[in-house]
Amino acid sequence: MSMVEVLWHGRGGQGAFTAARLLGAAASLGEGKYALAFPSFGPERRGAPMCAFTKMDDAPIGDRSAMQQADFVVYLDETLLGADWERELKPGGIVLVNSAKPTAYFGDQRIIALDADAISTAYLGRAIPNTVFLGALCALCDRLESIDVHAAIRQYMAPKLHDKNIAVVDAACAQARVAAQAFGEVATLDNAEALGADEPTPEVVSSQDESASAMHPPRPHSIICTLQAGELDPQQFAHTTCFSAGHLVTKNAGWRNERPVINGALCTGCYQCYFYCPDGAIYKAASSVPVAVDLDFCKGCGVCVSVCKFNALAMISESEANRA
């Protein structure tokens, strides 16, 4: 068997590197089996995009550099699945994405969706999606046996985590088999029908954006400062780093598992939620409800709920919000 490469996309704190390492451990347990696992990330915090890499082979692996293309590309967070996902996929490769949406939504034979947040929440009590994809890879990758993944978990995780994570792996393995099979059938149908006729593929849009504009008044532009330097041309990147705050900043919505919702009937307009938000994601709104949440930048910490004296705020899960 030739080398199998897995590229992990995750956000800091989701355990992408842990999964990459466990996968490498599982794939190198047998005689004459070798693996390499390493991460790549910048200075960002929990929630920021990062990558991890696993290489598995029957011979010692000399190339220690990051791969450009992989047999399996895993997205622990679906918002990381960008328009250029194909560039990272080898011919015949498979993309696995953590999403509550059905596989058919993504409209491509090579993308399989798994609701890893739901699976991990069911077994671990928290949405930690990484080991779910170890299970999924057991189902999809010939090189990997679930018994080896169990052994790797026992070897590298704290004892109290063993049983729950092994249960996650087994559940995910079963679901991935079903998902792969079911998708094979759905994919033969008209993709355009499954997706909605004029929605472009493979552009993946977070439904949070759509629901945000429907539910809340827009954030007034004046709230985000512009610099006195005036409008800056992107050509000037190399000459200055002065930009309006938020102007070029990537959105922070993807890390959120929960979002605050405001009960307008109970809100008194005391603005404590706005005042105490670490991200400035709550703003004063010119509407019947005094405040609104900027769901592009809310990280879902819940500080706003804890400082509200009037119980006007509550956290609801993202999947619940997306269903609504």
Place this chain on the structure above:
Amino acid sequence: MALNASTISDNELFFGHKACAGCGGSLAVRAALKVLGPNAVSALPAGCMSAVGFNFPQLSFANNSMITPFAATAAVLTGIEAGLRAQGKKPDDCTVVGFAGDGGTADIGLQALSGAIDRNDDVLYICYDNEAYMNTGIQKSSLTPFGAKTTTTPAGQHVHGCLTNKKNLFQIVAAHDIVYAATASVGYLPDFVRKVERARDMRGTRFIHVMAPCPTGWGCGVDETVDIARDIVDTGLWYLAEFEGSALSGVPGGVFKLDRNPKEFASVEAYLKRQGRFRALDEQEIAEIEAARDAAWETMRARWC
């Protein structure tokens, strides 16, 4: 004008940053910059707030801001202020402000801070204290309190965490006879905002030490940041105080003032037990922490009220 949630500027000058959800440090920076306005020039050493605020080509600061060498926050502030003045580019509402963590202030940047206070340079230095080197993965600093578990003070069978006590940074700074120094907590944001506003309108070196919980390093829920930052004040393990130096107060040696003097303290045990970093502490150690608090408050109440 007293600033509060209704009257503070709607402008978001620290926005879109990559800090963890529920980050206390980012709340301190956000609130302070709202008070200081877009003409503030900020400088931050290596630390969480510089790591999460500068992601080229994205900048999360609407005001001009720069990263300094780790030890040099106050020295760079001095240079920025002198440079702006020399070039005639310092408007009246330009505050040169530093945001450094506890390690960057009380350990690594202490001599530069001491030098700036000694020269009485016209800068505002804000230390956001999350009680360890969180940026590098939770190592003990000299502001880590007794009993806190960090990666360099792990909790084991015999030792349950950090063995040293929190350095008294506020009094070290006050001992320089600085123009103005204050302590604050992001849990009592109106108090912090008032102190930033007060400091903004003074000249000379000003220093604010603001407690800013770190859910990642403290082992608490991300929604608990503000509540725990109130709790640490209510338990008496932190205090809200101000120091007016002799130049401001007219009193030789300066004057301390306690802004909050609780009649009764909230439970220290409950405060410690809600955080993973203190989980290993036993009853005797908790009693020691309470005794140290009582001794500190006896002195503060005798001298600062």
